[in-house]
Amino acid sequence: MTGYNSNGDVATSNANGHQNGHNGSSNNNGNRQLTADYTAQENHTNNINSQEKIQCYLSTEELRALRVMNEDTYPYEVIQEIADFIVKGSNMRPKIGIICGSGLGSLADIIQDAKVFEYEKIPNFPVSTVEGHAGKLVVGNLEGAVVMAMQGRFHFYEGYPLAKCSMPVRVMKLCGVEYLFATNAAGGINPKYSVGDIMLMHDHVNMLGFAGNSPLQGPNDPRFGPRFPALVNSYNKELINKALEIGKQMGIEANMHVGVYSCLGGPTYETIAELKALRMMGVDAVGMSTVHEVITARHCDMKVFAFSLITNKCATEYSDKKDDEANHDEVMAVAKNRQKACCELVARLIRQIQASS
Ligand SMILES: O=P(O)(O)O[C@H]1O[C@H](CO)[C@@H](O)[C@H]1O
Ligand code: HPA
DSSP states (O other), rough: OEEEOTTTTEEEEEOOOOOEEEOOOOOSSSOOEEEEHHHHHHHHHHOTTTTOOOOOEEEEEEHHHHHHHHHHHOOOOHHHHHHHHHHHTTTOOOOOOEEOOTTTTGGGTTTTEEEEEEEEGSTTTOOOOOOOEEEEEEEEEEEEEEEEEESSSSOOTTTTTHHTTHHHHHHHHHEEEEEEEEEEEEESSSSTTOTTTTEEEEEEEHHHTTTTOOOOSSSTTTTTOOSSSOTTTTOOOOHHHHHHHHHHHOOOGGGGGEEEEOOOSSSSOOOHHHHHHHHHTTTOOSSSHHHHHHHHHHHHHHHEEEEEEEEEEEOOOOOOGGSOOOOOHHHHHHHHHHHHHHHHHHHHHHHHHTTTO
């Protein structure tokens, strides 16, 4: 069980109910060391329950991730505590939540009067373990709206259950957020898509859901939403239309599409057979995120706008070309190149939301 103490430090209690303090001061150098005895190191730094024994090579961040991963799912009260911590700590009540995709962290850099929270300092928050996901929550002003942006999201393949991956969406809700802007880097399956294009999501195929996995699995807390939420109108049409109009104004309409995204578990990129199958199912772009965040947002009745930056073209035919192999360096490089256009799209859309409210 976890909570946080009055200093905002993470406090864990072990099976015997003994409280342990953790000052969240794990170094950020990502240095790997042979933690031949996890317990010994953790006892030394964090005074944690000595029953856990893991022999492994892990960085300090990964050790913390492992600990957070093994915690219980998040009850309403814990999410409320996290939200209170952010609202009090920033003295702001955000209306729009933004999740920055791989390499798209600069979406948060355009926020003004920003109050930045490192994930590891937020009580009960998971940590980012993926390159291109800085692990910071930024609260501030953007185009006249108070926004909160996650520079770094949580993925299933990092080892977090889906409910934990999308838990920050519920934090957003309890902070007062009405709109979720979810962004991602994705592979283009639709042959008409080019690298650098932006696909506005108007639907998704939930492959993890097909396999029996959902962020809403387990007891339903009606304070968030209903047991059986409908998803047919998940992606807000008005926002899609506004974004298309903005695309025209920016002169990028030829590089903008409206399409269907699918999330696979990763961390492997897809095989040719899988990509062929996805295409036959009507999928236009594929990634390893976003869908569970959208489900969680719709469950608690947030308006959703989401887009994919096409960072690579997915091959759907067999060939020997090395170019056909997706890689994360390429994903981040393309995202970096296109971050200006993505930032502008987000900023202009927020301006319009503000103007019409
Ligand atoms: O969806 P985001 O977080 O943008 O990241 C995408 O990029 C990574 C693969 O390169 C995967 O994590 C995939 O989901
Ligand atoms: O081709 C891809 N597949 C899955 N996830 C991705 N994220 C960026 N590109 C891809």
